[in-house]
Amino acid sequence: MALIPFAWMRASAALLQPLRRLSATAWLREADVDLLLRALHPAWCLNRVLAQVEAREWVAEDMLALTLRCNGNARGWRAGQHVQLYWPHAGTRLSRSYSLTAVHGDGRIELAIKRQPGGRLSNQLLDHLPVGQVLELGQADGSLHWPASRDGVLLLAAGSGITPLLGLLRQALSEGFTAPITLLHYVRQRSQRAFSRELQRLMSQYPNLQVRWAISGDAAQADELSGRFQPAHLHALPGSSLLVCGPHGFVASVREQWAGEVQAEAFSLPPVEASASTAPLQLQFARSQLAVTGDSASSLLQQAEAHGLRPVHGCRQGICTRCTCTLLSGTVRDLRNGQLQHEPGQPIRICVSVPQGDVVVDL
Ligand code: FES
Known part of the structure; x- marks a missing residue:
């Protein structure tokens, strides 16, 4: 005790x-x-x-x-x-x-x-x-923040994407943010509308807050939107600053449709392209003194683990930075944005880095 x-x-x-x-x-x-x-x-x-x-x-x-x-x-x-x-x-x-x-x-x-x-x-x-x-x-990380906009804030969440947005919303309201706020939460079933009782209560307490739900698996009721994200949903809602959180595909679709200020956080990675090569290539994990045959179809973290290494990591989604290692030679593609990284000495997040040919990494 x-x-x-x-x-x-x-x-x-x-x-x-x-x-x-x-x-x-x-x-x-x-x-x-x-x-x-x-x-x-x-x-x-x-x-x-x-x-x-x-x-x-x-x-x-x-x-x-x-x-x-x-x-x-x-x-x-x-x-x-x-x-x-x-x-x-x-x-x-x-x-x-x-x-x-x-x-x-x-x-x-x-x-x-x-x-x-x-x-x-x-x-x-x-x-x-x-x-x-x-x-x-671990220590907290992340840069999402409440926008300074006085013209209104639009929050779009899918599934568990509601959680960071709820945190920011609670704080903004308690600190007296008075510009219009619209929160739209996409869920499959009505029973998945997380925090709905609290959000209803906040709506009655703060007249500047509107909360809507979009339901894709049940028949939508009169006050709900139906189906997954569609550009028409976005254009019908007020707000000049947008925060969007959810799976990668959802976040990417919303970003494509929004020309203004946006902060986004995706909770999943884009799939590795179907065209990714499974042709063998050489991977060297220098500090572990391990050279193995790899491919371009999965991340360096996955491939290191598959060969018995236990690299430090956290989110496995390119967010927390805990898996960062130094690229010593070769080229990797960043799954989050498709960009190629090939500078020796460059820090890379191995959970979202896919080798594009032979690679040596300081791991
Ligand atoms: S494990 Fe979090 S960024 Fe790689």
């Missing part, structure tokens, strides 16, 4: 500053200090972010909202950013990136997890994560 309450973790973070300095200058080993601190409380660490689950709430048939209380190491986090969540499972460490739907001043954060067909980590958390459990998180 912990000797000190979890709520003290945040208050005590400043007390650890001298120890952090000693560890940064190699006078102390961080792992040794953490071992000592964790004897007093499992969430007390010098730098790692540990958080205790305080509440679980189903906000849609397939989405669970979590409230977590962080130790004092979550620094400068903002709603709308994303964090990596780690979960030990069957001798491995699963991880996935989730968006922050709220960041409170008292150290609590909120995020939401959607059930994914075959999703190893998300489904584990939905079904087996109890209140009181302590989890490890």
Whole structure:
């Protein structure tokens, strides 16, 4: 049993500053200090972010909202950013990136997890994560921010793309944003309208907010749009600044139709082109002293893993930067935008980099 309450973790973070300095200058080993601190409380660490689950709430048939209380190491986090969540499972460490739907001043954060067909980590958390459990998180990352526009903001989300936008929306409303806001959320079934009760309540509380839903799998009702994204949906809605979040195909279709200011975040990668070559090529992972036969049909991260390497990574979607390595020679294509990268010494995100011929990477 912990000797000190979890709520003290945040208050005590400043007390650890001298120890952090000693560890940064190699006078102390961080792992040794953490071992000592964790004897007093499992969430007390010098730098790692540990958080205790305080509440679980189903906000849609397939989405669970979590409230977590962080130790004092979550620094400068903002709603709308994303964090990596780690979960030990069957001798491995699963991880996935989730968006922050709220960041409170008292150290609590909120995020939401959607059930994914075959999703190893998300489904584990939905079904087996109890209140009181302590989890490890990465530092928050991401640049989505509320636009300064006074002419109105348009938010377009598909599926779990609602989560970062909800975080930004909650904060903007609480800070007194008064220009018109329209949120359009695309879901397959009506039961997947995440946070719908809260959004209805926000609409009655803030007259400048309009929320609409587009349903593709059920028959749409009078106040709903029908089907997947169509350009006509966009052109019928007010707003001069657009934020769009969802799967890659959705985000790409919306961007194509919008000429104004836009911020976009895609939660999935474009598929590797069907024309991608499976012809053999040489991959060298220099630090691992491993040379293997590869192809142009999957990412360097996938191919490294297939040959037994365990590169550091997080989101696997080109967002978190944790998998960044140096390209030593050869050419890779960035799956997010199709651009070729071939400068020796250039940093590349191996989760979204597909080799285009022989490649040597500092891994
Ligand atoms: S794993 Fe997140 S950018 Fe590659």
